[in-house]
Amino acid sequence: MATSGVYRNGSNKAPNLRASSSFKSKLPVSNVRRSIPGGATDTVSGRVRVAVRLRPRNAEEMAADADFADCVELQPELKRLKLRKNNWDSDTYEFDEVLTEYSSQKRVYEVVAKPVVESVLDGYNGTVMAYGQTGTGKTYTLGRLGDEDTSARGIMVRSMEDILANISLETDSVSVSYLQIYMETIQDLLNPANDNIPIVEDQRTGDVSLPGATVVEIRDQQTFIELLRLGENHRVAANTKLNTESSRSHAILMVHMKRSVLGGEDEFSTENENRSHSVGNFKPSILRKGKLVVVDLAGSERVHKSGSEGHMLEEAKSINLSLSALGKCINALAENSAHVPIRDSKLTRLLKDSFGGTSRTSLVVTIGPSPRHRAETASTILFGQRAMKVENMLKIKEEFDYKSLSKRLEIELDKLIADNERQQKVYENEVERIRLEAQKRVTEAERNCAEALEEEKVKCQMDYMESIKKLEEKWSVNQHKCVANGEVHMDSGNDEVTKLKALLQNEICLRKAAEEENKNLKLQLVKFSKAELSGGSTNVMNIQEILEEECRQNKKLEEEVRALKSQLSQLSTEANLVCSMEVYLFCDLYYLTLAICLMSISVFYSHFGAFMTYYNNMLQL
Numbered sequence: 001m002a003t004s005g006v007y008r009n010g011s012n013k014a015p016n017l018r019a020s021s022s023f024k025s026k027l028p029v030s031n032v033r034r035s036i037p038g039g040a041t042d043t044v045s046g047r048v049r050v051a052v053r054l055r056p057r058n059a060e061e062m063a064a065d066a067d068f069a070d071c072v073e074l075q076p077e078l079k080r081l082k083l084r085k086n087n088w089d090s091d092t093y094e095f096d097e098v099l100t101e102y103s104s105q106k107r108v109y110e111v112v113a114k115p116v117v118e119s120v121l122d123g124y125n126g127t128v129m130a131y132g133q134t135g136t137g138k139t140y141t142l143g144r145l146g147d148e149d150t151s152a153r154g155i156m157v158r159s160m161e162d163i164l165a166n167i168s169l170e171t172d173s174v175s176v177s178y179l180q181i182y183m184e185t186i187q188d189l190l191n192p193a194n195d196n197i198p199i200v201e202d203q204r205t206g207d208v209s210l211p212g213a214t215v216v217e218i219r220d221q222q223t224f225i226e227l228l229r230l231g232e233n234h235r236v237a238a239n240t241k242l243n244t245e246s247s248r249s250h251a252i253l254m255v256h257m258k259r260s261v262l263g264g265e266d267e268f269s270t271e272n273e274n275r276s277h278s279v280g281n282f283k284p285s286i287l288r289k290g291k292l293v294v295v296d297l298a299g300s301e302r303v304h305k306s307g308s309e310g311h312m313l314e315e316a317k318s319i320n321l322s323l324s325a326l327g328k329c330i331n332a333l334a335e336n337s338a339h340v341p342i343r344d345s346k347l348t349r350l351l352k353d354s355f356g357g358t359s360r361t362s363l364v365v366t367i368g369p370s371p372r373h374r375a376e377t378a379s380t381i382l383f384g385q386r387a388m389k390v391e392n393m394l395k396i397k398e399e400f401d402y403k404s405l406s407k408r409l410e411i412e413l414d415k416l417i418a419d420n421e422r423q424q425k426v427y428e429n430e431v432e433r434i435r436l437e438a439q440k441r442v443t444e445a446e447r448n449c450a451e452a453l454e455e456e457k458v459k460c461q462m463d464y465m466e467s468i469k470k471l472e473e474k475w476s477v478n479q480h481k482c483v484a485n486g487e488v489h490m491d492s493g494n495d496e497v498t499k500l501k502a503l504l505q506n507e508i509c510l511r512k513a514a515e516e517e518n519k520n521l522k523l524q525l526v527k528f529s530k531a532e533l534s535g536g537s538t539n540v541m542n543i544q545e546i547l548e549e550e551c552r553q554n555k556k557l558e559e560e561v562r563a564l565k566s567q568l569s570q571l572s573t574e575a576n577l578v579c580s581m582e583v584y585l586f587c588d589l590y591y592l593t594l595a596i597c598l599m600s601i602s603v604f605y606s607h608f609g610a611f612m613t614y615y616n617n618m619l620q621l
């Protein structure tokens with residue numbers, strides 16, 4: 001009976017496996033505490049999950065153990081394993097999963113690794129590790145490539161298949177490193193020249209990294225399989241008594257995944273959305289940095305059983321040393337010991353996060369059926385049982401992806417610039433269209449205007465011609481009238497003007513003679529004045545006054561003569577142009593004026609004559 005067995009897991013009671021959630025189930029969301037960015041304190045408890053896998057009998061065992069029953073009996077439906085002590089007694093152990101010799105590789109992947117891979121895709125670290133005696137199927141479980149038979153593919157290949165199927169190569173990235181710990185040195189299986197890679201621990205986060213290890217970005221499954229093949233070729237293996245191709249090193253495959261998750265995609269979208277509203281629609285996406293570590297341990301073995309000696313013995317001792325260090329750490333963690341001897345080996349330092357750390361860890365312990373190896377099988381089972389007690393505090397590794405936000409903003413900016421340029425082009429085309437239309441309209445308006453002007457011009461010319469014609473007709477009529485009425489007067493007017501001119505000329509001559517005479521008189525007066533200088537008689541003074549008065553009169557006359565001259569010249573010009581009636585009027589007027597002038601001149605000369613008489617009298621006196 002299953003329940004009648006004795007539980008052997010460090011105490012008399014099996015771990016409370018039923019209380020835990022299903023091995024396949026995802027992490028309970030309600031337990032997750034998140035704090036972004038910086039990867040902070042998003043933790044959830046996660047016990048190390050352990051499955052046991054039984055290898056079928058191999059050819060050697062079929063022969064050697066033909067008469068013996070297997071040392072184990074599996075009850076997969078109860079997830080129990082019975083380890084026979086003898087024919088009538090057995091110890092019963094409970095595991096998270098019990099995988100029989102008939103379990104397919106697919107089933108093994110799904111119960112052991114798939115939940116871990118899913119966690120890695122969610123941004124957690126994950127570890128899948130195989131532990132067991134040499135030749136029990138660790139490499140078979142983890143590392144089979146399934147070249148000929150895809151159903152034989154191991155956990156490594158299937159994990160990568162799942163990862164590649166769940167990420168977007170446009171926004172996410174996957175890269176791998178493949179290493180081995182051989183004789184306490186870390187070597188690069190993808191580049192054997194890298195044969196002493198240091199382990200670097202981040203003091204702040206506790207994260208472990210291997211600077212210098214080859215990191216290859218994976219974009220397709222085939223590349224990954226080729227890398228695994230390359231790594232397997234470089235892995236140290238040897239033909240031992242227990243396994244013709246026994247791995248002499250611990251192989252460690254590290255898969256680094258960076259997955260960009262847009263805000264609002266998952267359960268904490270509301271929180272992210274609220275936070276992102278301050279930056280508008282451009283919420284930084286969340287970058288999840290999950291790391292999957294797949295560890296194919298070297299086989300635990302009893303040295304005498306593996307037949308190792310010389311260098312292989314040294315290898316076996318080194319393997320056992322590191323496995324024993326791992327066992328001690330797991331024991332310490334299982335017992336909540338204050339000190340966990342992580343630094344005792346490279347293996348434990350490298351697996352620091354896998355046991356007692358932040359990783360979701362799944363362990364598959366492989367066992368063989370042979371009763372001859374019962375002790376090793378028991379040891380393996382106990383290792384698994386202790387590992388089941390190790391509690392990890394899973395911590396999500398995520399941060400705001402400012403790089404991707406910047407890229408998105410750049411793309412958005414490019415889009416906006418292109419939109420703007422397109423709109424600018426549309427605008428320019430529209431402006432050009434409007435300009436051409438306006439130009440067309442202006443040209444049309446100009447043409448219309450020119451036509452209208454031309455029409456107006458023609459009309460004006462016609463009106464002008466009409467007016468000229470009318471004037472000419474009128475002028476002609478007037479001409480005829482003039483000819484009929486005033487031709488004789490015109491001729492007589494012209495004669496009168498000529499006479500007037502002659503008279504005027506005569507008067508000018510007279511005036512000049514008078515001026516000459518006046519000048520002479522002045523000279524004589526000066527002489528006379530000198531002679532009579534001291535006399536100062538009143539007569540002379542009177543004469544002077546009379547003389548000055550005469551001069552004034554003379555000037556007045558001169559001005560009148562000048563005015564007459566200018567009027568005469570004007571009259572001469574106008575006389576040729578004005579009609580005969582007007583000429584008559586002007587002529588009459590001038591005759592009158594001229595008569596007055598002549599009268600004035602005669603008065604002057606009469607005065608002048610009187611003066612001269614008086615003057616001569618005076619001289620005689």
Ligand SMILES: Nc1ncnc2c1ncn2[C@@H]1O[C@H](COP(=O)(O)OP(=O)(O)OP(=O)(O)O)[C@@H](O)[C@H]1O
Pocket residue numbers: 054055056058101132133134135136137138139140141243245246247248297298299300366
């Ligand atoms: N479940 C299985 N079904 C069929 N064959 C298996 C199974 N497990 C292992 N084998 C076979 O057993 C042999 C040893 O397996 P494997 O090399 O995987 O053991 P191992 O534990 O890795 O050994 P080592 O520790 O020496 O490297 C191989 O030939 C493998 O094909």
